[in-house]
Amino acid sequence: MVQTGQDDLVEYGFRRVIITITCVLCALLEIVDTTIVNVALNNMRGSLGATLTDVAWVITAYAIANVIVIPMTSWLSQQFGRRNYFAVSIVIFTVASFLCGNATNIWELVAFRFIQGLGGGALLVTAQTIITESYPIAKRGMAQAIYGMGVIVGPTLGPPLGGYIVDHFSWPYIFYINIPIGIVATLLTVTFVKSPKFGEKLKASQVDWWGIVFLASFIGSLQFVLEHGQQDDWFNDALIVTLSVVCVFGLLLFVWREMTYKHPIVNLKVLKDSNLRIGTVMCFILGFGLYGSTFIIPIYTQSVLGWSATDAGLLLIPSSITTGIMMPIIGKMIQRGIPQGYMVALGFLMFFFFTFWMQHVITPNAGGQDLFWPLILRGVGLGLLFVPITTLSLSTLSGKHIGEGAAFTGMMRQLGGSFGIAIITTFIARFNQEHRANLVTHLDVTSFEVQKMVHQLQQGFMSKGYSENIALSKAYKAIEYKVMTQSAVLSYMDIFLYLGIMFLLCIPIIFLIKKAKNKINPADAMH
Missing domain, CATH: 1.20.1250.20 (MFS general substrate transporter like domains)
Structure with a gap:
């Protein structure tokens, strides 16, 4: 497999500053959106006529999509090129944010949040990889520190920012604020980020489709059980029991598939x-x-x-x-x-x-x-x-x-x-x-x-x-x-x-x- 030398991706001066800002912005976007909706759920419930259980799906859908796509990001970066994959992920996230703000009922919002999560999951890990490789090896601790600021500050920034927007505007604006940041981040990514050469891409027939299915069933059902277990009385609920079984078999089949398949997705x-x-x-x-x-x-x-x-x-x-x-x-x-x-x-x-x-x-x-x-x-x-x-x-x-x-x-x-x-x-x-x-x-x-x-x-x-x-x-x-x-x-x-x-x-x-x-x-x- 052809691979670029590590130093080919290291940036210096102004370019490195821009790449760092872009990656931290994207990591912040993704993580703030995990928690920003928490304080807006009541307002969404009122304006979309949803129950508390229905509106909880706004958080669950995003989390499930996030955790499914995170392990696949390295493979997807290799298939499409890291810069292209990163840029497309920002575009998906930004467009989905606009659609979330315009949702007319709860299930539309849940569907768009899932799409937003698919774009967002890629932002976190890809941003971390791009930052790590843009710095010389001796300075990678500093690179992780800069990236970490976004990851640690993000969950905390969400609730007060969401509270302020809901109190002074209306809940769709918690999604609309992503749009200008997303547009700027996309332009900066296309202009400044480099892709490493990963060698040959796989044909459609070689893609680990079963790996994707097993991963999605394992992670998706685990996330659902964790999010809804307490309110549905854990294993006294038939759906929770069913999804727990799916989760266990999904994990076993996923591990078996990835260890035996020639081109594993993870x-x-x-x-x-x-x-x-x-x-x-x-x-x-x-x-x-x-x-x-x-x-x-x-x-x-x-x-x-x-x-x-x-x-x-x-x-x-x-x-x-x-x-x-x-x-x-x-x-x-x-x-x-x-x-x-x-x-x-x-x-x-x-x-x-x-x-x-x-x-x-x-x-x-x-x-x-x-x-x-x-x-x-x-x-x-x-x-x-x-x-x-x-x-x-x-x-x-x-x-x-x-x-x-x-x-x-x-x-x-x-x-x-x-x-x-x-x-x-x-x-x-x-x-x-x-x-x-x-x-x-x-x-x-x-x-x-x-x-x-x-x-x-x-x-x-x-x-x-x-x-x-x-x-x-x-x-x-x-x-x-x-x-x-x-x-x-x-x-x-x-x-x-x-x-x-x-x-x-x-x-x-x-x-x-x-x-x-x-x-x-x-x-x-x-x-």
Whole structure:
């Protein structure tokens, strides 16, 4: 197979700046769109006359398309040329954004979101590969840092941006803002991005069509089960059971097909690289923590503290800015040869301290000032994790294997996020029920303290002009509300505790990583 030398794709000066801006813009576009719709679902529901279950498909369809296309991006880049594939993906994403804004019913919107996801999934991994190959090998840590700013800031930027657009304009504009950025990114890609020469393309008869079918059935059904499991009561629902079976068989058949077919759609053999294997596990955990915490904190502030969607979204901005500031610093540290394993260990430890701190500050009366510093610590932890994990994962790969490796890390980060949100949603509901049952058992109506509390509340309501009976009823409702709030807070405390333990348990995994040279000699990387 003919392959260009690594140095042929390295850019310098103005061209590299433009390529970097284009790739970060595209990564941001894709990731912001994953979370921007979360705060607009209610408005969509009202204007399109949809149920809550129907409108959840707006998120699910995008996620399913995303995760299906991510593992295939390296293969598609080889077939059509990386620049062409990247440019076409931006065009698909931009056109689908316009169609989403113009959708007249919920199922039209879901279909266009799926198409948008097919374009968007390609943007993430291809942008990462283009940035990686545009920098000399010694500066790849910095390249990952710049790309990482987009990936980490994106999920956090979505909710406040979506909240602002919905509050001041209307929900279609969350899609329309993609259009001018998409047009600029397409023009810059066509003008500045180069494609590596990958050798011969496959004929239609050689394409791994069965691989595509097995991959889509495995990933698609897994994503559906994760997104809808909690609301459909998991394995008590026939569709969830059926799709779980499809998922397992899809995975087994996909692995068998890719290991035996001459031209696989996903090169699983690249996972023979031990650093990439460990890196994919750590990317999964990183996705779990990143998307899980981005999901849980706005829910806590809105449901327990009664904040607006915009305020809840804005709370996460300082954390993202901290990560953004950390990225170039981490890139410089990697260039200076500071072992990345130490940074990852410190990152996992900081994330553990963030969850431990959050567990102690979340109360029914917590304010923004209580959550500010723990979230800054989260930003530092994520900064220490993202770049070193990605560079360690790809550090022993070269040539087209970098793209294949980036596809695995990207897919595992997204899947980690899906698992994180699904598991957190399930456990919040379960813990809530347990804590409520425990709290209610301590509320003995015959006890003096309870009677005193009821009496005080009743007197308070009566002083506002309510009759004795209505005041008593309101007193019991107030106690019930306190119990519900308290059980919700205890549930969030449990979630943070378990999230922290998971990150703490990841630290020993780092010792399994083989030392790669931080500044790899281009000649060595060619082997």
